Amino acid sequence: MIRFNSINELKKYCFNTHSSYLKNNHFRKWINNKEIHIFNFSNLRKEDIKHIKSGIEDAIAIVRLHFKVYFNNESSIKKFSNLTDEKIDSRKLLKMVIEERKKSHKEHADAFIFNNPIKSTNAVLRDGESLTYVPQGVMIFTFDAFKKYPHDFLSRRAKHEALHLLGLNFHHEGTKIEGYDNNILCNMNYNAPTQHLCRKCKDAIVYFWKGIEYATKKQFIKN
Ligand SMILES: [Zn+2]
Ligand SMILES: [Zn+2]
DSSP, rough: EEEEEEEEHHHHHTTTHHHHTTHHHHHHHHHHHEEEEEESSSSSSHHHHHHHHHHHHHHHHHHTTTOEEEOOOOOOTTHHTSTSSEEEEHHHHHHHHHHHHHHHTOOOOOEEESSOOOOOOOEETTOOOOEEEEETTTEEEEEOTTTOOHHHHHHHHOOOOOOOOHEEEEEEEGEEETTSTTSSOOTTTTOOOOOOOHHHHHHHHHHHHHHHHHHHHHBBBOO
16 A cells, blocks of 8 residues: 655655666657557457547546557467467567567557456456556457447546556555545546546656656657
């Protein structure tokens, strides 16, 4: 649990969390590239994926970042999704993504969408769950092939995950900060119950990017 006694303490903390990220080569490249590409290897249809895209765009708009989201289908990662019932090993996938980027000399952030369950270090994700590797700029979503997901659910989940990607490294429940209403529903609650992002979580991500701008002397936030 992260506890601070004032709004300013939170802002200061978030302003200074960039250093470990900026040491990472991949992180510096994908944030400078300012693109997030969506690869759909699931049976979700274009009209469903649209809502995942708009959730990601919502997260970008909260910080007013110069990022754009694109649909993309050209990736060797696709071969993972051909093994429909098999779990995807997230570490292996990550390794392949890095290799592919090396070959193509392109380092945008990626959102991969599968029907396969995803095996991460200590859990198996399925049915609308997702995970994010911030330094590498990779989001992985998995959706049950036989389930119909409400569009609102898709955009809430995507927004939550994109906020992690963009540097919000905690959950709403994981912080208690004097000066904010900690008890309201927020998109950064674990289960992303709402589209709404509370003031506390919004300040956290905005100050993260102010810190990035300060450290890199580059502009990421729109005027
Ligand atoms: Zn989360
Ligand atoms: Zn919140």
